[in-house]
Amino acid sequence: MSKEYIPPKPQARADKVSIFAHIKLFRKDIFASQPAKLYRAWMAEYRLPFFRSYFINDPDLVNHVLNKDPDNFPKSEIIKGALYSLLGDSVFVTNGDVWKWQRRIIDPAFEGGRLRNVFPDMHAAGLAAVARLGPLADNQPVEMEAQASQIAADIIFRTLFSIPITDDIAEQVFEKFREYQRTQPLMNVASFLKIPNWIPKLQGRRTRQTSADIRKLLTRLTEDRFAQIQAGTAPDDLATKIMTTKDPVTGVTFTAAEMVDQVAIFFLAGHETSASALAWTLYLLSVDQKAQQRVADEVTCLDDLSFANLSKLKYTRNVFRETLRLYPPVPMMIRETRQPEVFRKRKINVGSQIVLSPWHIQRHERLWDRPDVFDPDRWTTDETRKCARKAYMPFSSGQRVCPGAGFAMIEGVLMIAMLIRAFKLEPSGKPPVPVAHLTVRAEDGIHLKLTTRGSDTSATQTT
Ligand code: HEM
Incomplete structure (x- = not known):
């Protein structure tokens, strides 16, 4: 494998197409509906009779929207609207003062010290994943996206509620979420066009029923946990921490109903994203055997995979960073203008949709050197770090930055290390084609062949 490996990138549409052709492509897949020039442009405007949307790649504008003036x-x-039946008033969708008090309660649960506490649960999930994949390591194709989803869901359940994915309720929630995703892709045309969400095709009866089923299960978990907290028998996990944290400003805690909204988003945002990142990383390592061997060598040099040792996995961390650059799980984010703005000398009306695209800015041809090349070593240079400060945002940036970013970086590096220590990976079949679903996924899955690496897969762990 040469150093200049260029991994799969969706085919761009022609620069000029009719509105109808554009909408048709949009409905199929957002990536395929964008022209190649968007990887060079600083801004693009989409005008339809009933809506305006602006794609911004200019780092100064992105900084303005996310960091300098986020309240506007x-x-x-x-x-x-599109996610209300599932997420209610969760922190992912609220704005203003409601959002601010939710973050004041949630953020402390994800601080560094707490991450050390949840590390043993992540590690236990890693061991379970290695045990589950062991029987499949016989050189037959394994669909890794589904496996990665299960791993990430297991981690969320263990760290949030101290239960593994094999728990009856956890298993049901996981299954129902999969059903939900099949009926309600987040990155659909409705997210970009101002189509009211009461239009039946966007929120079908099945989607609403699945949301109701998921929320019923999450309500059971949450109410049981409230009872355990009151009885003084609750485990010291993320759910207990969040449910017992008082807002430092108002002194109030979440009610059970408010907590259900948050649990729904932790599960959705926390497992779909991590699963996407893990599956793409494993794919890249399967194709770039040299990189895979370097990860394996780095991991086997460690005595154990402890929390303290994780920071020694520098190359593995760079592999993960580079994957998040090329395949950011959240490919695009949408904001709305609250007041008239002027962007690059263009007037922007109130209520316009502003699209921020980690996918495009992290592959931008005027910002990145060899933007489409998979090169984990680029992260060792000052040049990359300088560029990353303005053009790398897999976890967003500013006040609405992902609260789970630190959690996800530990989880990602640990899972890569444990899986590569246990298995050799090779690609199987055609290269995957990236599509924007709820997160960046492969059109027909990611198929890999696994064989046992031959090392001791039950290696110990300490914190
Ligand atoms: C590789 C993994 C992950 C990636 C790439 C990622 C990325 C993101 C991004 C880009 C946003 C901002 C979305 C927007 O503004 O529209 C976000 C928000 C969020 N993420 Fe993550 N995330 C990851 C893992 C996690 C985990 C593990 C958790 C929790 C356990 C989590 C919880 C959240 C929540 C609650 C929000 C909403 C924050 C707010 O709006 O204030 N994420 N994430």
């Missing part, structure tokens, strides 16, 4: 660029109401 709230989350789009469309997203809230």
Whole structure:
């Protein structure tokens, strides 16, 4: 494998197409509906009779929207409408003062010290994953996206509620979420067009029923946990931490109903994204055997995979960073203008949709050197770090930055290390084609062949 390996990239559409052709492509897949020039442009405007949307790649503008003046660029109401039946008023969709008090309660649960506490649960999930995959390591194709989803879901359940994915309720929630995703892709045309969410095709009866089923299960978990907290028997996990944290400003805690909204988003945002990142990383390592061997060598040099040792996995971490650059699990984010703006000398009306695209900015031809090349070593240079400060945002940036970013970086590096220590990976079949679903996924899955690496897969772990 040469150093200049260029992994799969969706085919761009022609620069000029009719509105109808554009909408048709849009409905199929957002990536395929974008022209190649968007990887060079600083801004693009989409005008339809009933809506305006602006794609911004200019780092100064992105900084303005996310960091300098975020209160004037709230989350789009469309997203809230599209996800309301599942997420209610969760932190992912609220704005203003409600959002601020939710973050004041949630953020402490994800601080560094707490991450050390949840590390043993992540490690236990890693061991379970290695045990599950062991019988499949016989050189037959394994669909890794589904496997990665299960691993990430297991981690969320263990760290949030101290239960593994094999728990009866956890298993049901996982299954129902899969059903939900099949009926309600987040990155659909409705997210970009101002189509009211009461239009039946966007929120079908099946989607609403699945959401109700998921929320019923999450309510059971949450109410049981409230009872355990009151009885003084609750485990010291993320759910207990969040449910017992008082807002430092108002002194109130989440009610059970408010907590159900948050649990729904932790599960959705926390497992879909991590699963996408893990599956693409494993794919890249399967194709780039040299990189895979370097990860394996780095991991086997460690005595154990402890929390303290994780920071020694520098190359593995760079592999994960580079994957998040090329395949950011959240490919695009949408904000709305609350007041008239001027972007690059163009007037932007109130209520316009502003699209921020980690996918495009992280592959931007005027910002990145060899933007489509998979090169984990680029992360050792000052040049990359300088570029990353303005053009790398897999976890977003500013006040609405992903609260789970630290969690996800530990989880990602640990899972890569444990899986590569146990298995050799090879690609199987045609290269995957990236599509924007709820997160960046492969059109027909990611198929890999696994064989046992031959090392001791039950290696110990300490914190
Ligand atoms: C590789 C893994 C992950 C990636 C790439 C990722 C990325 C993101 C991004 C880009 C956003 C901002 C979305 C927007 O503004 O529209 C976000 C928000 C969020 N993420 Fe993550 N995330 C990951 C893992 C996690 C995990 C593990 C958790 C929790 C356990 C989590 C919880 C959340 C929540 C609650 C929000 C909403 C924050 C707010 O709006 O204030 N994420 N994430």
